[in-house]
Amino acid sequence: MGVEVTVEGLTKSFGSQNIWRDVSLTLPAGEVSALLGPSGTGKSVFLKTLIGLLHPEQGSVVIDGTDITQCSAKELYEIRKLFGVLFQDGALFGSMSLYDNIAFPLREHTKKKEDEIRKIVLDKVELVGLTGAEDKLPGEISGGMRKRAGLARALVLDPEIILCDEPDSGLDPVRTAYISQLLIDINAEIDATIMVVTHNINIARTIPDNIGMLFRKELVMFGPREQLLTSEQPVVKQFLAGDRFGPIGMSEEKDEAAAAAEAAMQAAGISGGGTKDDFSEIIPQVQPNPGMPVRKAAIRHRANVLGMLHTLPANAQEAIHNSIAAEDRQAAEAPETSTTLVALAATDFNDPDVGKTGLPGGPEGVYVEPTHVHDVGANARTEEVTRPDLAKTAAAQPAGDDAFTQPIDTSAIETAINDQSNGQGSNQA
Numbered sequence: 512m513g514v515e516v517t518v519e520g521l522t523k524s525f526g527s528q529n530i531w532r533d534v535s536l537t538l539p540a541g542e543v544s545a546l547l548g549p550s551g552t553g554k555s556v557f558l559k560t561l562i563g564l565l566h567p568e569q570g571s572v573v574i575d576g577t578d579i580t581q582c583s584a585k586e587l588y589e590i591r592k593l594f595g596v597l598f599q600d601g602a603l604f605g606s607m608s609l610y611d612n613i614a615f616p617l618r619e620h621t622k623k624k625e626d627e628i629r630k631i632v633l634d635k636v637e638l639v640g641l642t643g644a645e646d647k648l649p650g651e652i653s654g655g656m657r658k659r660a661g662l663a664r665a666l667v668l669d670p671e672i673i674l675c676d677e678p679d680s681g682l683d684p685v686r687t688a689y690i691s692q693l694l695i696d697i698n699a700e701i702d703a704t705i706m707v708v709t710h711n712i713n714i715a716r717t718i719p720d721n722i723g724m725l726f727r728k729e730l731v732m733f734g735p736r737e738q739l740l741t742s743e744q745p746v747v748k749q750f751l752a753g754d755r756f757g758p759i760g761m762s763e764e765k766d767e768a769a770a771a772a773e774a775a776m777q778a779a780g781i782s783g784g785g786t787k788d789d790f791s792e793i794i795p796q797v798q799p800n801p802g803m804p805v806r807k808a809a810i811r812h813r814a815n816v817l818g819m820l821h822t823l824p825a826n827a828q829e830a831i832h833n834s835i836a837a838e839d840r841q842a843a844e845a846p847e848t849s850t851t852l853v854a855l856a857a858t859d860f861n862d863p864d865v866g867k868t869g870l871p872g873g874p875e876g877v878y879v880e881p882t883h884v885h886d887v888g889a890n891a892r893t894e895e896v897t898r899p900d901l902a903k904t905a906a907a908q909p910a911g912d913d914a915f916t917q918p919i920d921t922s923a924i925e926t927a928i929n930d931q932s933n934g935q936g937s938n939q940a
């Protein structure tokens with residue numbers, strides 16, 4: 512099972528520019544969470560802070576019992592092995608084939624033999640639908656393919672926490688749906704804690720168990736997806752609707768005069784460009800494909816949500832009841848479409864152990880134990896490194912070729928991402 516990530520009172524600034532302050536949230540173990548927010552609100556900075564690439568001025572990030580804001584470089588190095596990270600443009604090494612890119616963390620962090628590495632790489636290549644493209648360079652493939660290759664690389668060490676920074680950026684809506692499905696299937700298969708940073712409302716509506724939103728340097732909310740999707744907060748409603756009328760401006764918050772001018776336009780029937788979709792009508796969460804194991808996080812999530820239901824606003828409570836009823840109805844009417852929904856419907860949520868362990872009481876034959884062996888820790892290099900050494904190591908490496916060489920620092924990652932972003936490649940997915 513993936514590990515819980517607990518963030519308490521986190522504050523991050525660059526010089527005098529405060530990015531966000533006093534952010535507290537818990538990514539529940541094995542659940543899928545999404546972080547939304549207008550451009551520039553610091554979502555990527557948050558993601559990098561979770562993995563210790565950026566250091567906050569205040570607060571803690573506790574992962575597997577270790578506060579990574581306080582720990583030694585060696586402890587941070589060990590904690591980072593729990594992570595698989597998909598950066599915005601894949602951050603692939605431009606001079607390596609996809610195969611070598613995907614094999615890289617295995618060669619770097621394990622003592623596996625090449626035939627073992629080959630098996631794992633080809634497995635992940637197949638999982639992300641890139642079979643046949645292994646020998647291509649990142650510059651010879653489309654943005655969508657680079658994204659999938661980045662995801663394959665993020666998965667090879669069987670991470671317990673997967674962070675995805677805008678997995679949909681540069682993808683068409685159909686490919687976005689495929690990559691979303693892939694994330695849910697991966698979650699079912701390895702039960703990793705997943706956090707997705709996204710602007711994509713379809714992803715937010717259908718993929719995560721939990722959603723949070725950053726705005727005006729604060730975490731506006733974080734909780735079960737129904738809570739945000741039914742929120743009455745103007746900023747949330749505007750963001751979900753994708754409308755220019757509302758508190759979110761082009762670059763900063765609007766003043767009163769601008770707000771009054773907008774109100775007049777709205778009253779006159781001028782469109783703000785937003786959709787009129789009713790987001791409070793919750794659409795079903797994407798389920799693992801048939802053949803995938805039961806998504807155990809879904810059981811834990813339902814148990815958690817039922818436990819905290821009384822603390823949520825009335826419309827969120829109603830939406831959650833409706834979601835559960837719809838899921839149980841689908842399980843009864845079309846059980847072959849989702850073993851996860853069948854398991855949910857068969858689980859006794861009065862059993863106090865359900866939320867902790869996944870599926871006790873579930874139907875026989877449904878519960879699938881994780882089969883992945885985590886051998887990275889035993890085989891990995893463990894030499895002590897200091898923070899200045901990290902910077903020196905990164906600086907000494909050729910531009911673009913160190914994003915997944917750990918230990919690493921932020922500048923190295925940025926270089927790799929920029930190198931890739933400025934790179935070549937066609938636009939077909």
Ligand SMILES: Nc1ncnc2c1ncn2[C@@H]1O[C@H](COP(=O)(O)OP(=O)(O)OP(=O)(O)O)[C@@H](O)[C@H]1O
Nearest residue numbers: 525530548549550551552553554555556557710921
């Ligand atoms: N290493 C850095 N040094 C200084 N400022 C930075 C650094 N990284 C990010 N910033 C600033 O932090 C702010 C938040 O950036 P970030 O990329 O996290 O936003 P975001 O919410 O992910 O935006 P988008 O949705 O457009 O990707 C921006 O003003 C950015 O310029």
